[in-house]
Amino acid sequence: MSTSANEAPAAQQGAPLLDVRDLIVHHGQLRALSGISLRVFPGEVYAIIGANGAGKSTLLRTIAGLHRPTEGSIVYDGKNVTGLRPEKRATAGIVMVPEGRRLFPSLTLEENLKVGATFARSGPWTIEKVIVQRIYGMLPEILSSGVTVLLVEQDVSQALRVATHLQCLLEGHSTLEGRPADVTAAQVEAAYFGMGEQAAAADGIPEGSEA
Amino acid sequence: MGWVNAIIQGILTGGLYALFACGLSLMFGVMKVVNLAHGDLATVAAYIGIGVITVTKVPFLWSVPIVVVIMAALGYVLQRSLLQSAITRGELTTLIVTFGLSIVIENGLLQFFTANNRGIGTGSSLISSSFSIGAGLQIAWLDVVIFGLAVVVLLSLQYFLSASKYGRLIRAVADDREAAQLSGADYRHVFGICAAVAFSTVALAGIAYGMTTVVSPTTGTDTILLFAFAAVVIGGLGSLWGTLVGGIVLGVSQQIGAQINISYELLAGYIVFLAVLVVRPQGLTARRSQT
Numbered sequence: 281m282s283t284s285a286n287e288a289p290a291a292q293q294g295a296p297l298l299d300v301r302d303l304i305v306h307h308g309q310l311r312a313l314s315g316i317s318l319r320v321f322p323g324e325v326y327a328i329i330g331a332n333g334a335g336k337s338t339l340l341r342t343i344a345g346l347h348r349p350t351e352g353s354i355v356y357d358g359k360n361v362t363g364l365r366p367e368k369r370a371t372a373g374i375v376m377v378p379e380g381r382r383l384f385p386s387l388t389l390e391e392n393l394k395v396g397a398t399f400a401r402s403g404p405w406t407i408e409k410v411i412v413q414r415i416y417g418m419l420p421e422i423l424s425s426g427v428t429v430l431l432v433e434q435d436v437s438q439a440l441r442v443a444t445h446l447q448c449l450l451e452g453h454s455t456l457e458g459r460p461a462d463v464t465a466a467q468v469e470a471a472y473f474g475m476g477e478q479a480a481a482a483d484g485i486p487e488g489s490e491a
Numbered sequence: 492m493g494w495v496n497a498i499i500q501g502i503l504t505g506g507l508y509a510l511f512a513c514g515l516s517l518m519f520g521v522m523k524v525v526n527l528a529h530g531d532l533a534t535v536a537a538y539i540g541i542g543v544i545t546v547t548k549v550p551f552l553w554s555v556p557i558v559v560v561i562m563a564a565l566g567y568v569l570q571r572s573l574l575q576s577a578i579t580r581g582e583l584t585t586l587i588v589t590f591g592l593s594i595v596i597e598n599g600l601l602q603f604f605t606a607n608n609r610g611i612g613t614g615s616s617l618i619s620s621s622f623s624i625g626a627g628l629q630i631a632w633l634d635v636v637i638f639g640l641a642v643v644v645l646l647s648l649q650y651f652l653s654a655s656k657y658g659r660l661i662r663a664v665a666d667d668r669e670a671a672q673l674s675g676a677d678y679r680h681v682f683g684i685c686a687a688v689a690f691s692t693v694a695l696a697g698i699a700y701g702m703t704t705v706v707s708p709t710t711g712t713d714t715i716l717l718f719a720f721a722a723v724v725i726g727g728l729g730s731l732w733g734t735l736v737g738g739i740v741l742g743v744s745q746q747i748g749a750q751i752n753i754s755y756e757l758l759a760g761y762i763v764f765l766a767v768l769v770v771r772p773q774g775l776t777a778r779r780s781q782t
Binding site: 344345346365366367368370371375376378382383384385386387391392394395396398399400 | 656659660662663665666667669670671672673674675676677678
């Protein structure tokens with residue numbers, strides 16, 4: 281995609297927390313991502329949507345360090361983390377919550393939390409606090425404490441509801457990018473299912489209509 | 492009386508077999524490494540013990556922690572270098588690499604220590620003394636001490652795995668390596684710690700074997716590795732206390748076989764081993780199936 285799609289809207293001031301540039305990832309011979317770029321700013325909830333096989337999980341796993349990109353760079357908080365191992369990225373602050381939860385089945389709930397706490401960075405969260413309150417109820421509070429979220433979701437309406445920024449993938453390419461308020465339902469539909477080229481051409485430029 | 496004696500001796504021998512087996516079981520349970528050099532490493536530990544006593548003239552008991560520390564360090568280094576790179580290349584590679592390591596160790600020992608048998612001299616009368624429990628039953632103190640050592644080792648391993656920080660991480664990495672990485676755990680380092688712990692038990696196993704009988708460069712594969720495998724399979728893969736159960740079953744089977752005819756000793760052990768594989772392949776102390 282052209283870089284014009286990635287120009288930060290006026291509301292996004294300062295340096296991006298996460299800056300992914302022209303990411304190309306292969307699974308063996310298969311090209312899973314073809315030059316994906318995105319910038320996530322502090323406090324933002326950036327939603328990645330797309331159908332099955334669009335490359336959402338590959339993108340997240342590459343950002344977390346579980347896949348090595350063929351090309352492109354990942355800059356986190358001003359530091360290039362493209363070559364870092366996943367555990368180093370986790371302790372640096374990029375935390376991926378994997379699909380299917382991936383708890384450690386032979387560990388107790390408390391031990392599961394303690395594994396995470398072993399390498400935790402300092403913050404307002406302790407095991408006691410997490411256990412006492414229900415995690416879902418705390419989501420708004422977590423967000424207000426300045427955590428930035430890069431969300432991968434197949435359910436578009438769910439993603440649009442919570443996100444402050446949106447990017448749609450299709451077969452490893454970016455087909456739509458913008459703020460949820462600025463994209464139309466038709467654009468999302470076209471970008472999601474890859475119908476027609478107008479979705480790519482529109483590229484999330486606001487048309488004045490609300491999604 | 493011969494039968495009672497056979498069973499008692501078999502149970503006590505089972506402690507030694509559990510010592511052989513628990514390191515093998517730990518390495519397989521966590522890293523999925525079938526360490527074919529396991530027995531040879533125990534032999535190396537015995538030779539290191541002999542060397543430490545001969546060269547430094549320290550009392551036998553002092554040599555034990557020295558050998559354990561040396562073997563633990565060797566375990567960490569070996570895991571982080573050779574075994575880790577084998578793991579990265581796939582499960583079959585670890586088999587080939589540890590098989591190669593086994594050959595290298597055996598020939599290295601032959602080169603430096605010749606094919607002669609050697610025993611670990613404790614310089615204590617304990618090694619040969621025994622006590623009577625009546626009716627002509629003699630029990631060697633050494634066998635009792637080794638059985639007790641095996642129980643202590645298993646208890647310590649259980650406590651380490653369930654209550655310590657690294658034990659928790661070892662279980663987490665064994666469950667899901669990738670998810671552990673996402674939690675910030677460097678699984679290579681955790682594997683190294685696990686190998687160090689496993690090699691400590693290997694050190695104790697080698698010393699215990701060297702005290703009970705004699706070691707030669709081929710003892711590792713001929714005896715220790717095979718008995719360890721049998722004990723692990725009989726007891727159940729990945730189960731710590733299963734190695735003690737498996738060791739005892741193996742020991743008792745061998746002694747009963749020997750009671751029938753001295754030449755049936757090894758045969759009886761392997762018949763039971765095969766019978767367990769056929770009837771109860773998950774082992775006698777089956778927990779949840781390993782995925």
